[in-house]
Amino acid sequence: MQTMxxxxxxxxxxxxxxxxxxxxxxxxxxQLRSLLLVLMISVVLASTLAPIIRSAxxxxxxxxxxxxxxxxxxxxxxxxxxxxxGPTVVEQIQRLFRKLPGYLDVxxxxxxxxxxxxxxxxxxxxxxxxxxxxxxxxxxxxxxSSQLLLxxxxxxxxxxxxxxxxLLLSVLLSGYMLSGSKTLIKGLVSLFPKPWDDRLEAQVxxxxxxxxxxxxxxxxxxxxxxxxxxxxxKFVGISEFALGLGVIAAITNLIxxxxxxxxAIPALIVAIAQGxxxxxxxxxxxxxxxxxETYVLDPLLVGSSVRVAPLYQLLAVLGGAIVLGILGALIxxxxxxxxxxxxxxxxxxxxxxxxxxxxxLESVAVEEKPSTLSVKR
Numbered sequence: 178m179q180t181m182x183x184x185x186x187x188x189x190x191x192x193x194x195x196x197x198x199x200x201x202x203x204x205x206x207x208q209l210r211s212l213l214l215v216l217m218i219s220v221v222l223a224s225t226l227a228p229i230i231r232s233a234x235x236x237x238x239x240x241x242x243x244x245x246x247x248x249x250x251x252x253x254x255x256x257x258x259x260x261x262x263g264p265t266v267v268e269q270i271q272r273l274f275r276k277l278p279g280y281l282d283v284x285x286x287x288x289x290x291x292x293x294x295x296x297x298x299x300x301x302x303x304x305x306x307x308x309x310x311x312x313x314x315x316x317x318x319x320x321x322s323s324q325l326l327l328x329x330x331x332x333x334x335x336x337x338x339x340x341x342x343x344l345l346l347s348v349l350l351s352g353y354m355l356s357g358s359k360t361l362i363k364g365l366v367s368l369f370p371k372p373w374d375d376r377l378e379a380q381v382x383x384x385x386x387x388x389x390x391x392x393x394x395x396x397x398x399x400x401x402x403x404x405x406x407x408x409x410x411k412f413v414g415i416s417e418f419a420l421g422l423g424v425i426a427a428i429t430n431l432i433x434x435x436x437x438x439x440x441a442i443p444a445l446i447v448a449i450a451q452g453x454x455x456x457x458x459x460x461x462x463x464x465x466x467x468x469x470e471t472y473v474l475d476p477l478l479v480g481s482s483v484r485v486a487p488l489y490q491l492l493a494v495l496g497g498a499i500v501l502g503i504l505g506a507l508i509x510x511x512x513x514x515x516x517x518x519x520x521x522x523x524x525x526x527x528x529x530x531x532x533x534x535x536x537x538l539e540s541v542a543v544e545e546k547p548s549t550l551s552v553k554r
Contacts, residue, residue, distance in 0.1 A: 214501070215347050221511050222351035223358075224389035226251075230355050244356045248348070262420060269421030273443065280450035376523060384518045388511040394479030395431055398470060402437075403427025405466055406444070413458040415447055422447070430470075432506045433494050437467050485514050 226247055233243035354361060362381050366374040407423030410416070426440030441463045448459035490510055497509030 211343065214504075215343055215350060217508055217512065218344070218347035219350040219354060221388060221392060221508050222347060223354040224385040224511070224515075225392040226351070226355060227358075227385050227389055228393075241356045244352050248352055262424070266421050266424050269418050270425070273418050273421060273447070277446075280446055283450040283452075284446065380519055380522055383522065384515040387518050388515040391479060391511040391514045394475075395433070397478050398474045399427045399430040401474065402430050402466055402470060406440075406462070409462045409466070410444060410459070413448075413462060414451070414455050415444065415459065418444075418447060432503070433510065434491055435494070435506075437463075437470065441467075485510075485517050489513060489517070 366378045403423045406426045410419035422444045429436040429440035448456040493510040493513040497505030
């Protein structure tokens with residue numbers, strides 16, 4: 178008994194070596210976290226653009242030329258959109274910030290009147306209402322919250338300049354991945370023993386399709402909602418800020434679950450300050466649009482290609498935001514979608530097939546057992 182207990186607590190030199198190597202690898206990964214971030218963004222970009230590259234290849238365009246043409250086309254499209262609506266959006270957002278103190282004063286007076294109607298006359302309550310809608314305290318809170326998210330987003334890259342460099346490097350690296358994808362994939366899977374090399378190579382396209390489908394769906398849904406909100410706000414009487422508020426809603430809508438709520442807040446503040454039926458119409462507009470997104474657009478454009486449970490998507494958004502801020506909330510969900518493909522194809526499906534074969538063998542054995550006994554008699 179003593180020998181068994183002693184051997185149970187014995188640590189072999191191999192185990193010590195594995196622990197040390199694992200620790201060193203974790204330290205190395207932490208030191209190279211900025212490079213890992215670049216790789217994560219690059220893979221997401223490459224997965225998003227891969228279907229376009231394959232379509233160009235079907236037209237017998239060389240892959241390297243297709244990559245160059247696709248990137249130049251995207252740059253041209255983004256530049257055109259920026260020149261077309263950029264000045265108007267910037268001017269409307271600047272005007273909104275200039276009028277924000279007046280809107281907050283109106284909200285403060287409405288809140289005080291509402292408190293008096295409910296019999297709340299304590300000075301502490303009135304002071305609290307004034308503090309909530311005070312532009313200085315609200316700006317300070319917003320700045321601190323935004324700074325916290327930006328610090329987490331930029332903390333990996335150590336600054337705004339490094340963040341821009343990271344984005345440019347990610348774009349260049351994603352182009353290299355797309356142009357030399359076959360060579361890269363062959364080199365990576367060759368590191369694994371058979372039959373895992375063939376299995377992993379077979380998962381590249383499904384993983385890429387799911388990761389790219391997530392980003393494509395989110396961008397398309399956000400663009401549709403931005404246009405719908407801009408047009409809807411013009412019809413309900415907020416044409417002064419319609420385009421700017423629509424762009425804000427489209428950008429925030431890229432973040433699942435929380436983005437639509439964040440995008441609706443500026444429009445609702447403007448609507449409340451204008452009073453009358455405007456607030457009700459704006460609230461109804463956002464409720465209708467968000468329901469269309471939840472029950473029509475997301476299942477059709479995102480859910481059909483991703484097929485990840487909403488709980489896992491929510492956890493991915495929260496985990497990404499905690500670790501990397503806004504950037505993490507955008508790029509971690511597609512990685513979770515890609516990981517779900519590997520989990521399903523490399524573990525769940527083989528497990529179900531093995532269980533099914535075992536059940537079939539067991540049923541065959543049960544059927545053959547009585548016949549064997551009858552022959553013996």
